[in-house]
Amino acid sequence: MEGEESIVVYGMWASPFSNRVELALKVKGIPYVYVEEDLLNKSQMLLKYNPVYKKIPVLVHNGKPIIESLIILEYIEDTWRNSGPKLLPDDPLQKALVRIWVDFIHHQFNENMKTLVKTERETQKKVLDKIHELLKVLDEGLKGFYPNGTTNICNENLGLLDIVGASVFCPIKATEDLFGLKIIDPEKTPLVYSWVESLKGLSHVKETIPPYDKLLQIVSYYKQKNLNFSAA
Ligand SMILES: N[C@@H](CCC(=O)N[C@@H](CS)C(=O)NCC(=O)O)C(=O)O
Numbered sequence: 001m002e003g004e005e006s007i008v009v010y011g012m013w014a015s016p017f018s019n020r021v022e023l024a025l026k027v028k029g030i031p032y033v034y035v036e037e038d039l040l041n042k043s044q045m046l047l048k049y050n051p052v053y054k055k056i057p058v059l060v061h062n063g064k065p066i067i068e069s070l071i072i073l074e075y076i077e078d079t080w081r082n083s084g085p086k087l088l089p090d091d092p093l094q095k096a097l098v099r100i101w102v103d104f105i106h107h108q109f110n111e112n113m114k115t116l117v118k119t120e121r122e123t124q125k126k127v128l129d130k131i132h133e134l135l136k137v138l139d140e141g142l143k144g145f146y147p148n149g150t151t152n153i154c155n156e157n158l159g160l161l162d163i164v165g166a167s168v169f170c171p172i173k174a175t176e177d178l179f180g181l182k183i184i185d186p187e188k189t190p191l192v193y194s195w196v197e198s199l200k201g202l203s204h205v206k207e208t209i210p211p212y213d214k215l216l217q218i219v220s221y222y223k224q225k226n227l228n229f230s231a232a
Contacts, residue, residue, distance in 0.1 A: 128181060
């Protein structure tokens with residue numbers, strides 16, 4: 001039955017939102033077809049499948065579209081519960097805790113990370129301080145999941161929080177290097193640092209997170225665009 005299924009992901013290579021959907025499918029061992037969207041010239045299929053927001057990612061399962069990355073991740077878990085690791089715990093309290101921190105990462109970091117790359121040097125410091133504050137909150141939150149301060153993550157036990165965390169934090173080194181900033185600092189937030197380093201080492205993550213060189217190119221494009229804008 002599963003062999004007859006059609007699973008298509010509409011995404012964009014540098015998007016943490018579509019990266020996390022691909023990562024979840026890899027973790028679950030679900031084969032899928034990937035379609036790269038040009039967001040400056042969206043395809044008729046994307047507009048048809050996501051008339052609400054006209055954004056990627058969209059997961060199309062047997063012709064039925066599901067939109068919004070976090071909703072797609074839960075759909076993947078609900079649909080392929082018995083494939084690969086469980087992405088969410090069964091216990092209602094533990095499940096709620098995972099969702100709280102997934103939500104925190106999704107809502108607090110994406111916008112701030114975008115602003116950090118696109119802002120002028122003077123305001124960058126303020127945004128970086130804000131990100132460090134948020135990372136401290138996350139560091140405390142992660143202690144609830146990793147009380148010993150060590151993270152035993154492998155491809156076989158990756159959960160929803162790891163998947164969303166990997167999509168947001170694993171590509172950050174390109175931004176750090178290009179702007180000469182320390183964002184995930186092992187001294188300030190040791191647990192976040194070791195969590196992200198462990199995630200980076202996993203083969204599913206390596207296959208999904210865009211390569212460092214490509215990330216450098218896109219971040220430097222935004223940096224240059226911003227310099228030109230400031231000089232104008
Ligand atoms: N809340 C959405 C955000 C998705 C999103 O922002 N996608 C961006 C790419 S990173 C997009 O499609 N942008 C196209 C546009 O805004 O026109 C999710 O979690 O899936």
